[in-house]
Amino acid sequence: MAEHTTAWQQHHPPEARPLWHWAPTGLADLPRIRRDLRDRISEHRTDGRPAVADPDMFVLAVDELMSNALRHGRTPVEVDIGRTDDAWLLTVCDRAVEDPPRPALDRDPAEGGMGLGLVAHAALGEGWYASDAGKHVWVLLP
Template identity: 35%
Template sequence: MAFISAQSPPRTIEIQRWVLDSPTQLRTLRASLHKAITGQVLAEGEALDEVPEKVVLVATELATNALRHGLPPTIVRLGRAGDRFVLDVADHSPDAPPEYQAGRPLGHGGLGLQFAKQFSLEIGWYVEDDTKHVWAEFPVPA
């Protein structure tokens, strides 16, 4: 198992927050998150070449993990720290640390952490009170 940094992300200015209780809300999260970053709605089937689309993908995967394995509600926050976006996905299962396993076959879970590690500058997790947070940093597009 590869190690994920057990530390808090840098301090951020919160841009937007979403509270999710079920997987049916993920579609709304994707569109709203993309709009929060770019000012434009994410088009169906749009390529994941750019930072906003990668943030949306990682947010969706981490939120799916939190909804599946954590206790509701799942809280997704988008913040900014200087030249970086910080995505923070929280659930209320502090005793279930995230497990990253490189090379895990598709369909066997863990895809959210694999995408986060591949697409972000840094990932980590921490527990605050009764809440577990998994976070990822992305560059702010020029």
């Protein structure tokens, strides 16, 4: 079966207050960043309650964008997480501006590569844009 993909739309995300930043240099950095992220979101509270409704999906989304940038983009890779008034903005920048994010639409799940679609399904919005720094792929999570 032919694989159909649709690139995410090119547009800017909403403004967000910067909170956390990482600069992974390779896939070996991902377990450390996931642990650090889990620690940070467990400590982050809004009105005394956990600020992240679904920590597993949150970590999965960050991991998916980071690993895609490291596997399919060009280094250096920058990971930023910020807050809008009512959502989380996850942004990953790599240098492969010519290669926008394209979730697989009809790939056999056994072949992998379904992460972008899963992340988009959980997101309030997603997209990407190019700047002098590179390709910025972003998702907005509740």
